[in-house]
Amino acid sequence: MKDYGFKVTAAGRINLIGEHVDYCGGKVMPAAISLKNTVYVRPNGTNKINLSWTTLPDKVSLDIDNLQNYKDLKYGNYQAGAALIWQKAGHKICGCDMLQDCTVPFGSGLSSSAAIEVSTIAALAAVAGERADPVDVALKAQTAEREYTGVNCGIMDQYASACGKKDHVMLLDCNTLECEYLPLRLGDYYLIIANCNKPHNLIESKYNERRAETEEALKLLRQKIDINCLANLTPSQFKSYGTGLPRILKKRVGHVVGECERVRVAAQALKAGNMEILGRLLNLSHASLRDDYEVTGREPDALVEAAQKQSCCLGSRLIGGGFGGCTISLVKTSSVDDFKEFVYGAYLKATGYKATFYNSDIEDGLTITKL
Numbered sequence: 001m002k003d004y005g006f007k008v009t010a011a012g013r014i015n016l017i018g019e020h021v022d023y024c025g026g027k028v029m030p031a032a033i034s035l036k037n038t039v040y041v042r043p044n045g046t047n048k049i050n051l052s053w054t055t056l057p058d059k060v061s062l063d064i065d066n067l068q069n070y071k072d073l074k075y076g077n078y079q080a081g082a083a084l085i086w087q088k089a090g091h092k093i094c095g096c097d098m099l100q101d102c103t104v105p106f107g108s109g110l111s112s113s114a115a116i117e118v119s120t121i122a123a124l125a126a127v128a129g130e131r132a133d134p135v136d137v138a139l140k141a142q143t144a145e146r147e148y149t150g151v152n153c154g155i156m157d158q159y160a161s162a163c164g165k166k167d168h169v170m171l172l173d174c175n176t177l178e179c180e181y182l183p184l185r186l187g188d189y190y191l192i193i194a195n196c197n198k199p200h201n202l203i204e205s206k207y208n209e210r211r212a213e214t215e216e217a218l219k220l221l222r223q224k225i226d227i228n229c230l231a232n233l234t235p236s237q238f239k240s241y242g243t244g245l246p247r248i249l250k251k252r253v254g255h256v257v258g259e260c261e262r263v264r265v266a267a268q269a270l271k272a273g274n275m276e277i278l279g280r281l282l283n284l285s286h287a288s289l290r291d292d293y294e295v296t297g298r299e300p301d302a303l304v305e306a307a308q309k310q311s312c313c314l315g316s317r318l319i320g321g322g323f324g325g326c327t328i329s330l331v332k333t334s335s336v337d338d339f340k341e342f343v344y345g346a347y348l349k350a351t352g353y354k355a356t357f358y359n360s361d362i363e364d365g366l367t368i369t370k371l
């Protein structure tokens, strides 16, 4: 890769806890992982961004003056969207060749899309001689996801991908973007990531539906109480004011209020090194995503159930947008191999799908290296 000018990497992410609360102004606890998107970039003196991939035969050429035209591409649409939003924000886009190498499995709930958007913007800035601020890159990447690909997402994934720090989780306030980095010290335990490998479709529409439900609930609640986001509703306010909500909206708000509370306690448990409490919170989070937020599904539920049956596992839950994707489990380090073997077998038996396991090594989010 010596003939490229820069190597830019942006990470996929896990989320310890705080699911489906980022777009409600809540706190989340993501971390950047070693699965990432790498972009090798060099200027090419044309008005095209030429994309190629290490793992795909496709080659795509994006015309810098018509970046809005690539929404329907199977591969290259995230890059086009990221470039367009960066351009609209007033940045110079140079013609360049970009070789992309993505180790984040697509559609797995580990934020391959955020990793692609963040690394593409940072690569465009690098090749244009700009020093991009990671938070700004994250915000533009989020805008690209919302406006170009139509997923009305929160800021968690792009922020984690751009601002993650080795061996730390981020306690990120999605209302203010204040971020506290907490060392991920799990004592004798380790986080195992497992992919349920069920292809999920409709995730975008269901995700947008959940988001719309929370917005509707906020509107109704604001007729009675002065809050600027759902995450500001306390459990006791929910008790008093939640009763008037339509049944489904009440369940959704119940999840948000409970999950925000769990994030608060999980941060304390992590700081105190109390893995039992952390594990219990993971289990409660999954139950709430399954029963109240209704974003899990047969396969993720089976995977979590198999994990929770193991005495070496303190807690397990689905992460990300849901309807498939990955789980994390807090497992005694000395029992990791037995855990994987049991969960693999039990999950296969229950669903017919083969789970894949990944290490949860926590890395820096964004790196830019001059070659």
Ligand code: GLA
Binding pocket: 018, 019, 020, 021, 022, 023, 153, 154, 155, 156, 157, 320, 321, 322
């Ligand atoms: C997706 C979105 C995030 C967040 C999670 C759920 O990953 O991109 O913004 O809402 O779902 O926590």
